Amino acid sequence: MATIVRFHELGGPEVLKFEDVPLQEPGKGEVRLRVQAAGLNRAEALYFRGQYLEQAKLPSRIGYEVAGVVEAVGEGVDASWIGKSVATIPAFSMSQYGTLGEQAVVPAFALTGYPANLTPEQAAAAWMQYLTAYGALVLHGKVGAGDFVSIPAASSSVGLAAIQIVRDAGATAIAVTRTSAKKDELIGLGAHHVIVSGEEDYAARMKEITGGKGSRLIFDPVAGPYVETLAAGAAQDGILFIYGGLSMQPTPFPLMQSFRTGLSVRAYTVREITTKPDRLTAGKKYVFERLADGRFVPKISKMFVYKDTVEAYQYLESNEQVGKVVIRVL
Structure with a gap:
């Protein structure tokens, strides 16, 4: 028997329940893991609330x-996987x-090894964030060198991964956060500049930081009306990547700014990345090498024990964290 987390109705973190179930045997193309640590992400919170893509x-x-x-491994899976320490890719x-x-x-195709210098907790806090930022930015x-990159919601795990990727590329990472509470920590974690969107004129600060050029790349998980402001700080032929809808508001297309600058x-x-094998192979190699040599270091905001799973998701939804929320299972 093993304990799993499951929910039977939609709602907040309180719908998550522990249930004892028999050990599941992996089917064709599958493997069974003994889980040591789990990394949490916003997609899961949207999922149990019924607000996710799926x-x-x-x-x-x-x-x-x-x-x-x-x-254990199922039919068609290389038995040499048994006993190996691995992490899952989403x-x-x-x-x-x-x-x-x-x-x-x-599924076995969702497995990856991880460098020996990482703990299981760090390995569980790495792949979603770095692959997400890799796909858009890299x-x-x-x-590349000389680029200015705007990173809204920079204190999230994906935001921090983006900062590390931008720095590794020789570009300038401009973190965006709503209040000044996280400003010093973001600088300490590698941001070259921080714009406090609730207290500063975003477009004016962006022009000041970039010498009037604006940001060539914008990497935004919030969407909603603020995209108009982000667009106003964009460079000529800039690209605004929207990888989430955390605002839960309609997102306008910044038409006039796009006319002016050719913004995409x-x-x-x-x-x-994850649905295209060639892209996934390249992304895994890119991330693995940088985790192994220390260029990338997953930032764990807070660690919870397994029995406190509900509290862990409540903390995730509080927006207090800087980095990844992790549950130590075993």
Whole structure:
């Protein structure tokens, strides 16, 4: 038997329940993990509230990101995986392959090893964030030396990954945060500049920081009306990547600013990486190498124990964190 987390109705974190279930045998192309740690993300909070791209099929498990040890493999899977320490990449449906619990069965193609210098907790806090930022900024945005990059919601795990990617590329990372409470910490975590959007004129500060050029790349998970402001600080031929809808408000297209500067506005999700094997292989190599040599270091905001799963998601939704919220399972 093993304990898993599942929910039978939509709502806040309180709908999450612990349930004892028999050990699940992996099917064709699948593996079973003994889970050691789980990283939480906003997609899961939207999922159990019924606000995610994918609707839950109740009752539903939850979770994309775990690290653990392979215990069993199904038909067609290389048995050499057994006993290896691995992490999961978010390349599957939560309603089919939720991972939060003492055991998780996932498709083998969603597994990756991780560098020996990482703990299981760090490994569970790495792949969603770095691959998400990699796809927009590196694969599509071609970030490089001399670029100015605007990063709204910069204190999130993906925002911090973006800061590290921008710095590694020799570009300038401009973190955007609503209040000054996190400003010093963002500077300490690598941001070259911080714009406090609730206290400063974003476009004016962006022009000041960039010498009038504006930001060539904008990496935004919030969407909603603020995209008009982000567009006003964009450079000629800039690209605005929108990878989330945290504002839960309609998102206007900044038409007039696009006329002026040739700004492109583009929706983006990490599925553009995880659903294409060649892109995923390249992304994994890019992230693995930088985790191994220390250029990338996952920032864990707060660690919870497994029995405090509900409290962990409540903390995630509080917006107090800087970095990843992680649950230590075993």
